[in-house]
Amino acid sequence: MKAMNWLAGACLAVAALSVQADGLRGTGDLGIVVERARGSLQLVDTSKKSVLSRIEGLGDLSHASAVFSRDARYAYVFGRDGGLTKVDLLTGKIVKRVIQSGNSIGGAISQDGRFIAAANYTPGGVKIFDAETLELVVDIPAWSDELQAASKVVGLEDAVGNVFAFSLFEAGEIWVADLSENPKRPKITKFKNIGREPYDALVSPDGRWYIAGLFGEDGVAVLDLWNLEKGVKRALPDYGRGQEKLPVYKMPHLETWAVSGNLAFIPGVGRHEVVIVNMETWEKVGVIPVAGQPVFVMARPDGRQLWVNFAFPHYDTVQVIDVPTRKIVHTMKPGRAVLHMEFTPRGEHVWVSVRDANRVDVYETRNFTKLTEMPAENPSGIFFTWRAHRFGL
Amino acid sequence: MKAMNWLAGACLAVAALSVQADGLRGTGDLGIVVERARGSLQLVDTSKKSVLSRIEGLGDLSHASAVFSRDARYAYVFGRDGGLTKVDLLTGKIVKRVIQSGNSIGGAISQDGRFIAAANYTPGGVKIFDAETLELVVDIPAWSDELQAASKVVGLEDAVGNVFAFSLFEAGEIWVADLSENPKRPKITKFKNIGREPYDALVSPDGRWYIAGLFGEDGVAVLDLWNLEKGVKRALPDYGRGQEKLPVYKMPHLETWAVSGNLAFIPGVGRHEVVIVNMETWEKVGVIPVAGQPVFVMARPDGRQLWVNFAFPHYDTVQVIDVPTRKIVHTMKPGRAVLHMEFTPRGEHVWVSVRDANRVDVYETRNFTKLTEMPAENPSGIFFTWRAHRFGL
Numbered sequence: 001m002k003a004m005n006w007l008a009g010a011c012l013a014v015a016a017l018s019v020q021a022d023g024l025r026g027t028g029d030l031g032i033v034v035e036r037a038r039g040s041l042q043l044v045d046t047s048k049k050s051v052l053s054r055i056e057g058l059g060d061l062s063h064a065s066a067v068f069s070r071d072a073r074y075a076y077v078f079g080r081d082g083g084l085t086k087v088d089l090l091t092g093k094i095v096k097r098v099i100q101s102g103n104s105i106g107g108a109i110s111q112d113g114r115f116i117a118a119a120n121y122t123p124g125g126v127k128i129f130d131a132e133t134l135e136l137v138v139d140i141p142a143w144s145d146e147l148q149a150a151s152k153v154v155g156l157e158d159a160v161g162n163v164f165a166f167s168l169f170e171a172g173e174i175w176v177a178d179l180s181e182n183p184k185r186p187k188i189t190k191f192k193n194i195g196r197e198p199y200d201a202l203v204s205p206d207g208r209w210y211i212a213g214l215f216g217e218d219g220v221a222v223l224d225l226w227n228l229e230k231g232v233k234r235a236l237p238d239y240g241r242g243q244e245k246l247p248v249y250k251m252p253h254l255e256t257w258a259v260s261g262n263l264a265f266i267p268g269v270g271r272h273e274v275v276i277v278n279m280e281t282w283e284k285v286g287v288i289p290v291a292g293q294p295v296f297v298m299a300r301p302d303g304r305q306l307w308v309n310f311a312f313p314h315y316d317t318v319q320v321i322d323v324p325t326r327k328i329v330h331t332m333k334p335g336r337a338v339l340h341m342e343f344t345p346r347g348e349h350v351w352v353s354v355r356d357a358n359r360v361d362v363y364e365t366r367n368f369t370k371l372t373e374m375p376a377e378n379p380s381g382i383f384f385t386w387r388a389h390r391f392g393l
Numbered sequence: 394m395k396a397m398n399w400l401a402g403a404c405l406a407v408a409a410l411s412v413q414a415d416g417l418r419g420t421g422d423l424g425i426v427v428e429r430a431r432g433s434l435q436l437v438d439t440s441k442k443s444v445l446s447r448i449e450g451l452g453d454l455s456h457a458s459a460v461f462s463r464d465a466r467y468a469y470v471f472g473r474d475g476g477l478t479k480v481d482l483l484t485g486k487i488v489k490r491v492i493q494s495g496n497s498i499g500g501a502i503s504q505d506g507r508f509i510a511a512a513n514y515t516p517g518g519v520k521i522f523d524a525e526t527l528e529l530v531v532d533i534p535a536w537s538d539e540l541q542a543a544s545k546v547v548g549l550e551d552a553v554g555n556v557f558a559f560s561l562f563e564a565g566e567i568w569v570a571d572l573s574e575n576p577k578r579p580k581i582t583k584f585k586n587i588g589r590e591p592y593d594a595l596v597s598p599d600g601r602w603y604i605a606g607l608f609g610e611d612g613v614a615v616l617d618l619w620n621l622e623k624g625v626k627r628a629l630p631d632y633g634r635g636q637e638k639l640p641v642y643k644m645p646h647l648e649t650w651a652v653s654g655n656l657a658f659i660p661g662v663g664r665h666e667v668v669i670v671n672m673e674t675w676e677k678v679g680v681i682p683v684a685g686q687p688v689f690v691m692a693r694p695d696g697r698q699l700w701v702n703f704a705f706p707h708y709d710t711v712q713v714i715d716v717p718t719r720k721i722v723h724t725m726k727p728g729r730a731v732l733h734m735e736f737t738p739r740g741e742h743v744w745v746s747v748r749d750a751n752r753v754d755v756y757e758t759r760n761f762t763k764l765t766e767m768p769a770e771n772p773s774g775i776f777f778t779w780r781a782h783r784f785g786l
Contacts, residue, residue: 024417024483025466026420026464026465026466026467026482027419027420027421027464028421028461028462028463028464028465028466028778028781030464046463047463068421069419069421070421070439070440070738071418071419071421071422071440072419072420072421072465073419074419089419090419091417111739111740111741112741160695160697160759161759206653206654206695206696207739208696261599261654261655262654262655280654302553302599302601302784304553304601324620345463346504346553346600346782346783346784348504348505348554348555366554366573385421388421389421389738389739389779390739391695
């Protein structure tokens with residue numbers, strides 16, 4: 001009996017140690033940094049501004065993106081090679097990895113967190129997986145009757161009501177898949193002739209507007225997800241590469257259009273400007289000249305600042321715009337090739353991937369002071385767990 | 394040696410069990426339900442829609458509120474008796490509890506999560522604590538030179554830049570404490586003659602506008618936290634109890650004004666209506682008639698629905714307003730005395746406290762179906778961890 005008590009005591013000590021080592025901790029301040037060339041992730045802590053561990057073996061992570069589980073414990077990473085990897089942020093281990101297609105361009109998680117959707121180029125379509133097991137729930141081929149061929153799927157976004165919206169590049173269509181009644185047989189609404197070659201899309205932070213950018217012509221396609229019966233409308237007729245087909249070094253990312261009140265701030269295509277759009281009328285109401293062709297225009301969570309990075313040859317530069325005055329209040333050159341930026345949940349800090357310097361920098365947003373830097377191998381995307389609780393990210 | 398190996402093996406088994414039992418889990422889907430009479434909390438899981446455990450010993454929890462740590466692991470609960478309790482949601486235990494004043498009315502957490510501020514009636518003032526240790530960082534007495542007396546502090550809210558804003562009831566002042574440079578000696582900006590008897594306040598979801606409701610006269614006080622030099626302005630001159638001093642059964646809560654685009658939807662005072670305000674001009678632009686005097690008007694996270702509960706004698710009723718059409722689309726009576734409602738992070742569900750029925754109900758917001766109910770002893774406030782990453786909650 002005495003021995004048993006002693007054993008129990010010793011075990012409790014081991015258990016306590018083990019709990020700490022196994023990471024009894026909150027997950028609201030965790031995140032990942034994609035190391036694209038190495039096929040790995042840095043698991044990071046945004047409170048301590050530090051790296052916790054490296055997670056290896058995620059395949060081709062060029063252009064990789066991630067979403068987070070409802071409990072903010074798991075990251076789902078979409079790789080360019082069609083890999084979908086579920087990572088446990090508490091143990092720093094891969095839980096499951098499936099090669100779900102030949103070539104993928106990103107994904108989304110349903111409003112209720114039960115389903116992961118991946119958008120695929122090869123073969124074109126959307127596959128929807130159970131978030132718990134990564135078992136296939138339903139495969140939605142992007143077959144166009146008009147084309148008699150499959151299309152590449154781009155701009156896959158989640159919205160209110162367990163809805164996924166996505167665009168068909170070759171077919172020029174927008175589809176809305178509603179999983180709320182029967183996830184295995186989603187109700188699909190198709191919108192045709194929405195414009196030539198939609199190449200990316202976004203959902204507004206309130207989950208209402210689905211906006212697809214067009215590669216094949218100027219303008220954007222706008223779908224009101226609250227009123228599907230109104231159909232897709234065209235807006236911003238002079239938004240795009242223009243008649244002269246400006247040289248575009250990198251088509252801007254749309255997923256992160258910055259919204260502040262009723263205004264959206266969007267990267268100009270091929271032009272050195274940020275375009276201001278009134279979201280009530282979907283009309284252009286102004287531009288802000290900037291240092292290069294914008295790639296990401298990201299609003300600090302309070303909407304007061306926009307942080308902008310640029311395509312080649314200005315990809316060494318980051319500019320900060322003050323929203324009320326629409327003036328550039330800061331310009332900096334953190335290093336060659338700034339690839340991505342991510343704000344802490346309430347925006348006091350921003351993390352910046354400086355790819356060629358093998359570094360992630362952390363800045364205080366109110367005064368642009370660099371607080372710290374961390375080594376990372378060719379870092380690209382940075383994703384924090386607060387995304388678990390937002391739409392369209 | 395063999396014995397040691399055996400011990401290690403046995404301990405590993407215990408450790409593994411212990412890890413699971415001690416809750417290696419994400420914290421993004423946790424929350425608390427206040428059991429006001431019992432002085433306890435129900436620790437809840439919003440994914441499983443279930444109660445995990447009960448946490449006892451929090452003192453007087455009438456009118457209690459809570460904020461969450463940056464990592465979404467800890468809740469800080471402000472009790473009416475001046476108690477400030479730090480609760481570990483992973484272990485279900487109280488970490489620390491201090492009686493920080495004689496009588497408290499709520500609190501806030503700083504943008505960076507380092508500081509907890511409590512607003513006090515007795516003696517009037519704000520105390521700011523270290524979020525880690527609950528040690529006092531600074532005490533800000535609400536002493537008014539004009540009154541030569543201390544005021545009760547109400548409407549304490551966090552905002553961008555490690556700022557806390559709050560109102561002095563008797564003095565009719567709004568103070569802004571900026572902790573960004575030196576938390577032990579915050580820079581305090583005082584605004585006087587802001588109106589008679591501010592009784593509650595809110596910060597808009599973007600952290601920009603601080604709005605105080607007035608008990609002693611009609612109208613509200615509006616402070617632009619991005620432009621303190623512009624001072625406090627008065628708005629909504631006919632918002633309040635009116636000349637005839639309508640009987641008001643319960644002054645509405647302001648902290649949760651619903652914002653959708655540029656419109657705010659606010660509870661009418663003493664009137665059976667929700668008031669629509671244009672936040673660009675701070676003018677009333679319409680009203681929506683409802684079943685009683687609203688207490689909480691809460692926007693579903695996507696801003697499409699407003700859920701409204703009411704003061705006596707209509708506190709058995711909940712109404713749902715469709716924002717685009719401004720029509721009431723659902724009315725229900727979950728039971729006598731609906732005290733509070735809380736949405737899941739992306740709004741697919743809403744949890745409702747039905748105090749006298751000793752029950753918390755969970756509804757699907759898209760079709761108003763009741764999904765489940767849980768027993769709870771006289772439940773009042775419900776708070777989920779997604780609040781960790783928002784302003785002014």
